[in-house]
Amino acid sequence: MSATKPYHHGELRPALIEAASAIIRDSGIDGLSMRRLADSVGVSRMAPYHHFKDKNALLCAIAEIGFEAQDRMIRDVLERSDGEDGKALFTGWVRTYIRFAQDNPETYDLMYGKEIWKRGDPTPSLQQKSKASFRLWVDLVERMQARQVLPGEHSALRTAQASWAAMHGLARLLIDGIYAQRQDLEEIADTVVNLITRSNGD
Amino acid sequence: MSATKPYHHGELRPALIEAASAIIRDSGIDGLSMRRLADSVGVSRMAPYHHFKDKNALLCAIAEIGFEAQDRMIRDVLERSDGEDGKALFTGWVRTYIRFAQDNPETYDLMYGKEIWKRGDPTPSLQQKSKASFRLWVDLVERMQARQVLPGEHSALRTAQASWAAMHGLARLLIDGIYAQRQDLEEIADTVVNLITRSNGD
DNA sequence: GCCGTAACTTGACGGTGTAAAGATCGGGCG
DNA sequence: CGCCCGATCTTTACACCGTCAAGTTACGGC
The missing domain is CATH 1.10.10.60 (Homeodomain-like)
Incomplete structure (x- = not known):
């Protein structure tokens, strides 16, 4: 049979x-x-x-995979760009982050949206994975501060939170359909980077 | 009867x-x-x-009222702070914006969230109102550029888009339940302002 | 071979947005 | 004054949704 x-x-x-x-x-x-x-x-x-216990658990599982994919993408960028100067590295990361959001808008929404984080409740393993992912960003910010690409007047954590928020806001523009022009968005992303980084980075 | x-x-x-x-x-x-x-x-x-034609139309109507309230709050700040220097004015605006989002998280979500802008379709009158609201921000950015609080290397529009995205990302942190500490959020907001503005503003 | 248990199915409940059609009333016109 | 039109509101119905409870099937270990 x-x-x-x-x-x-x-x-x-x-x-x-x-x-x-x-x-x-x-x-x-x-x-x-x-x-x-x-x-x-x-x-x-x-x-x-x-x-899966319920729909929320399923969504968390998918979001986790999203984090893994995003981390992989970003680690790739870090490894690939070894000799680059600080600002180029930073720019590369931001562009990669935005590109991930552009290419996987729904996944990004799941990873960082209120469906899971507010309305639902995030699985412990998802929380851990997202924290680890943010940790990567904090590490980068620390290195950027050391290289004087980012100002050192605030703690690495605060600087990381603030800059990540800027990046996230950008990604949200696209995902929520507020601003859809993909071309413009990349220009806006570069503008954000220029606003945030010090002009005389190493 | x-x-x-x-x-x-x-x-x-x-x-x-x-x-x-x-x-x-x-x-x-x-x-x-x-x-x-x-x-x-x-x-x-x-x-x-x-x-109301459907649920979307009702939500649009409520979002519109939200924009009116937000605009009123922000215009208040502008009028009240007349003699202040540029950076203080800018900071005041950002703080007011964030406070509005903190105090009316659900309304903010309606105004800028995907419920209306992506999943639903925004009423023409809502679109117009939101555009006018963003116009206010562009005007402020222009003035900040003139006063050298914000760099003038990019167009006012791009600079406005980028800085607004940063502010919006911050608001989103709270609304989506990603980062809930209200106290910290204000510190992060200040960090964003410091990252974006030039240290030697007028 | 049996049996516990994990995997899967069926049926039901209360919830959603809204289309279609019927009921009721206020205001303007003859 | 009487009538009727159109705006306002109600009823009924449909196709969805998430998931609880109870029943069915089949595999793995003794």
Whole structure:
């Protein structure tokens, strides 16, 4: 009876994440419903609940993967640009960050949006992963302060929070549909970098 | 028959906006449903649809009022601080902006969130009002550039977009529940201002 | 071979936005 | 004054949603 679909799916959990990601990618977060997801992997409505406590847990899992992908992208930039000067490195990071948000708007929304952080409640493992991701940013900011690309008058933490907020605001412009011109957005991103960094960076 | 409630409400539209604002204020945007709203003003579920095309239209109307309130707050700051130097003026504006977001998080979310701008579609009159509001910011930025509080190397528009994005990102931190410490947030806000403004402003 | 348990299904409940059609009333005109 | 039109409001219905509770199936270890 291999022709008819088996009672046990076998690989349901990864299949769910895969399918959910696909739905989110091209129908948005609002387009993802547990029922539609279940249908799309050919399983009953409640089956997903044996692998995820509720919808929030599923979203957290997807957001986690998002953080992993983003971290990977950013680590790549750091490794690739070894001999560059400070400001170029900083600019590269910001551009990469914005590009990630542009290319995966729905994932970014999940990672940093209120669906999880305010309305839902973030999984401990998601919290940890997001904290680690921010830690990367703080480290960069520290290095930029040492190289005098960023001013050192405030603590690295505060400077990191402030500059990250600026970057995040930029990403939000796109994601919330407030400002959609992709071309302009890159120019605005560069403007943000120029506003924040000291003109005489190392 | 004045004891029993009349068939025609008479002042339903303003009553709806009032009630909806109240619900949003203390139950969040997600807490507002057309049915609950209708119940709360003692009217049938479909009655609101005679005054607002759909839920989106109602939300736009409330967002508009939000813009009016925000504009009023900010104009107040401008008028009140006449003799101040440039940077103090700029700081005052940013603090006021952030405070508005802190005090009316749900309204702010409605005004600048994706509920209206991406998922829904903004009313023409809302678009106009939000554009006018941003225009205020561009004007301030122009004056700050003239006074050398902000650098003049980029156009006023780009500089306004970039700096507004920074401010908006800050507001978002709070609204999305990513960073909730109100005290810290004000410090971060000041850090943003210091990062953006030139140290030797007029 | 049996049986516990994990995986999955079915049905139901209360919630949502809103389309369609019916009921009621106030105001302007004959 | 009487009538009727149009604005206002109500009722009913539909297709969704998340998920609780209870039932069904199949696999792994004894």
